[in-house]
Amino acid sequence: IMFVGGDSSYSGGWEQLVLVGADGRHLSQAEKLDTILLADSVRDELDSLRRERLASTAGDVSMRDALEQVMTSKDFSDDERHAIDWHMTLTMRDDCGADDPALSLLWWDEGYEVYGYGDSVFVNGFTTMTESLATGLDIRLKHVVRRIEYGRSHGAGVSVSTDQGTFDADAVVVTLPLGVLKERSVEFAPALPPEKQRAIARLGMGQLAKVVLLYKKVFWPRDQYVFGYMCRPVQDRPTMVVNLAKTHDVAALVLLAGGSLARRIETMPMAECESWALSVVRDVFGDSAPRPKSVERTQWNIDPFSRGSYMYVAVGSSPQDIAALADPVADTLYFAGEATYRYHWAGAHGAFASGVREAARILDDPAVLIPRSFTENRRWRDAMMRATRLFNAMSSSMDVAEIDSRVGLLVNSDIFSKVPPNELRVLATMFEPVSFQPKDLVCEIDAPASCIYVVASGRVEVRLGDGTLVGEYGRGKLVGEYGLFHGGRHTATAVALERTDAFALDYQRFQRFLLAFPESMFALLQVTVARLITQNGTPRPESLVPESGGTR
Ligand SMILES: Cc1cc2nc3c(=O)[nH]c(=O)nc-3n(C[C@H](O)[C@H](O)[C@H](O)COP(=O)(O)OP(=O)(O)OC[C@H]3O[C@@H](n4cnc5c(N)ncnc54)[C@H](O)[C@@H]3O)c2cc1C
Known part of the structure; x- marks a missing residue:
């Protein structure tokens, strides 16, 4: 490899x-x-x-x-x-x-x-792996399966009819590609359950x-x-x-x-x-x-034994369809193959792991399963990689004095003061400078929220919808952060009382930062909860104790 x-x-x-x-x-x-x-x-x-x-x-x-x-x-x-x-x-x-x-x-x-991380290539071809897995097994090639009979009408077990004769077994593992299942070139008697047929129809076979x-x-x-x-x-x-x-x-x-x-x-x-x-x-x-x-x-789509390359999640389908495809039928039909593995479809690993999964199921022996090692979710990893790329690009295009001055502002801000210093330097690069004249609207309650502001100089007045004054915010104060967690809508109105310079951070970037630096996420949560407690009064300790008969 x-x-x-x-x-x-x-x-x-x-x-x-x-x-x-x-x-x-x-x-x-x-x-x-x-x-x-x-x-x-x-x-x-x-x-x-x-x-x-x-x-x-x-x-x-x-x-x-x-x-x-x-x-x-x-x-x-x-x-x-x-x-x-x-x-x-x-x-x-x-x-x-x-x-x-x-x-x-x-x-x-x-x-x-x-x-x-990354890709490896089988330098002697992929058959290296399949040949190794096949060692000692009775594999019959060039047997085209036409029909699979199972279930009560058939008595116990399964009959698999091929162009080379019929094979009887207690159970079978069906690893037909999704494209072949879609084409129905192999007949199931009785027909597969409707939920499985719907999953087969909804999932997409890629090319x-x-x-x-x-x-x-x-x-x-x-x-x-x-x-x-x-x-x-x-x-x-x-x-x-x-x-x-x-x-x-x-x-x-x-x-x-x-x-x-x-x-x-x-x-x-x-x-x-x-x-x-x-x-x-x-x-x-x-x-x-x-x-x-x-x-x-290659001609995987023309090939009647593939009808495509591998599965993708099509509009109208979901990973639940992958699970439905994997469900056994009548304790005799078991399903494996890349399209049945909801953690890693479209790849050889998923195909292999799904086979092991079905072996464990048939033997009723979880010890057969491959121990699940720590893995990364692709979506999360991609988001992290995007985040770090952005931070690196932003930091390399900003001079050190500017970063220092921003850090000086943030470190004394109410909300970012708890962010670890190195992470704060990263965060500092992501803001854009903005200015407001007296009476300018910084943000309006219920309006779509797209960024947070840290006040660098000047003053901003923040009021709730009923006119209640939340406070007058000066240097180091943060405005607009609740919108991030509140369906993208501002929860208060902020107006500049005098000329105000601020730094704006759009939610996309803020979110990337928080995902990439969980300690900062936790720091933000702490400050936010502290703010809520201050606004609503200190919670009574007894309110955390279940009332009599309660089940909290
Ligand atoms: C171009 C291409 C590139 C790929 N690159 C990668 C990669 O880089 N990394 C990776 O992990 N994966 C890759 N894959 C995907 C990987 O090859 C598949 O996910 C994997 O082979 C699926 O294994 P499977 O056992 O589910 O299905 P298959 O390998 O398709 O096995 C199904 C078997 O069923 C047989 N069959 C079908 N109909 C019948 C019938 N009626 N009777 C008897 N037998 C039948 C077929 O001949 C076939 O041998 C790639 C796929 C393609 C097409």
Whole structure:
């Protein structure tokens, strides 16, 4: 196995990735980072849209609709749109294997776990693993299953009819790919329960195609694992060109494309596929790039035993459908395979772990299960990575004196004073300076809240909806932080009493900060609770004691 670095996507990791722009120019590290930060900001917006929809029970929406909503609210240039498009296409079409109109905003990554950091490659091919797992087992290849009879009408056990004869067993583990289950090319008698059939219909089967160009010799940088293809609009182009010389010591390049583009690649005439692939390679390596010795492509969708690459969470489905797909039927039919594993679908690990899960179930022996090691939730990890990228970018673009002066303000503020010093330096970089003239509205009760303010100089008067004066806030005081936790609405009205300079921090950034630095989150909670107690009077100790007969 060779570790190729990366961040568990096909990109091979942002640090190592070479992004190739128009005219085959390699983007500088700074330009590459700009595209990543831009895409990060869009991902943040998508994430908050997801949270809003969940909080309001607005229901699911496709990634396409969500993305359009975010993009129309921003004033991106054409180049910026192109970069964002590339990043989103990499995640959705070429990693999830789904076009964005099909992918669920709410659930596409719900509960998905990642193990370790980065990608490793089986240098002798993936069969290394399957052959090792198959050692000592009686495996019958080339037996096409046509029908599975089970349940009461059949008596005890199961009969599996294949083109090579019928096999009887006490139970079976069905590992048919989701695409095959969708196609119903294997008949179940009786039919599968309605809930399982609905899950099969709702979950999406993704597409991912690889086009491999084999050359006489390597003419590209041998040690560069992945080239990001940003040369042209990404709609009918791959997002990546992968170099197999680095990992497999063969003079070959692999183009990766998912979703409907994968379906097109699979079905286009081979000559068209070859010239498509060559044009991609020449965009990346120049017009002098030679013709390949041969070109091969995968055809997982055409393959009647796959009908696609792997599962994705489609609009209208949810991880509950994954659980429904995994449910055993009549104590005789057990289900495994990547699409049945709700912690890590679409991957070999999920397929393996689901098999072990069913073995444990059949044997009624939890000891068979692989011990669950500490894992990271992908959504959380992605948010953390976005947060740290932003902090690093902000801190490197601000001079030390400015950071020191902001820290001086924050350290004496009522709410940030408890934030650990190093974290405060990070936070300080994230504010934007703003000024208010006397009588200017800083924020208005019930109006949508988008940022918090720390007063640097001047005074602000804060009142509740009924006119009650909350206080006059001067240097170091914070305004607007409750809105973050109150459905994005301000809970009070604040007006500048004199010229007031403040620092504004938008919620997206604030939230990223709080997620990245839990100790600061706790400090903020402490101060907020202390404030509430002051406002509402000290709680009576007896109010925490259950009343007689109470069950608290
Ligand atoms: C292009 C591509 C790239 C991928 N890259 C990665 C990656 O980098 N990392 C990763 O972890 N995963 C990757 N995957 C996903 C990974 O390959 C799958 O998640 C995994 O193979 C799923 O295993 P499974 O046992 O659930 O299904 P499968 O491997 O599809 O096994 C199902 C088996 O059922 C057989 N079958 C189907 N119908 C019948 C029938 N009627 N009778 C008898 N047998 C039948 C099929 O022939 C097949 O052998 C990739 C997949 C694709 C397509």
